[in-house]
Amino acid sequence: MHTSSLQQNILQELERELVITRKVLERLPEDKFDYTPHPKSMPLIKLATHIVNLLGLKSLMVRADYRDFADPNAPKPPPTPTTRAQLLERFDAYAADLRKALGESDDQQLTNSFQLRAGEKVLMDRPRGAALRIMGLNHSIHHRGQLTLYLRLLDVPVPGIYGPSADEQGEF
Numbered sequence: 001m002h003t004s005s006l007q008q009n010i011l012q013e014l015e016r017e018l019v020i021t022r023k024v025l026e027r028l029p030e031d032k033f034d035y036t037p038h039p040k041s042m043p044l045i046k047l048a049t050h051i052v053n054l055l056g057l058k059s060l061m062v063r064a065d066y067r068d069f070a071d072p073n074a075p076k077p078p079p080t081p082t083t084r085a086q087l088l089e090r091f092d093a094y095a096a097d098l099r100k101a102l103g104e105s106d107d108q109q110l111t112n113s114f115q116l117r118a119g120e121k122v123l124m125d126r127p128r129g130a131a132l133r134i135m136g137l138n139h140s141i142h143h144r145g146q147l148t149l150y151l152r153l154l155d156v157p158v159p160g161i162y163g164p165s166a167d168e169q170g171e172f
Helices: 006-026 044-063 083-105 107-111 128-153
Strands: 064-070 113-118 121-127
Touching: 006 044, 006 107, 006 128, 044 064, 044 083, 044 128, 064 107, 107 128, 113 128, 121 128
Parallel strands: 064 113
Antiparallel strands: 113 121
């Protein structure tokens, strides 16, 4: 349900996407964490970790004015998880933090600018709400789609994303 509140609309969409993403992450086979479908592809665990770590970037988009990729003092992401339980624990913690950040924000804050920078070079400058939608949600959804392809190629049943999957309703 859409409202006139930018914050509420983002929270509602985020909540739906978080539930779906967690279902996908729950299916990751630990014995295939090093799987790549192509030499140019990320290993399964690296892709899954990237999806989870993007939640931290989304929280930053709400709370900060910019992220500078060239800043040597910027916090580094934690090590790649070695188990599905560790990955899901990080997902749950980052998701809770993002919900909190968005819950403490308001429409005015979400219209203020957020930048991605590499030193003096501005890579992106958008209102926070647009940055969350484009570099946050869209980016995560894109990588989640890649991850579901990995599952399909590994013959792991794929959960429904925007309706039942072929695994949930049988073959077409």
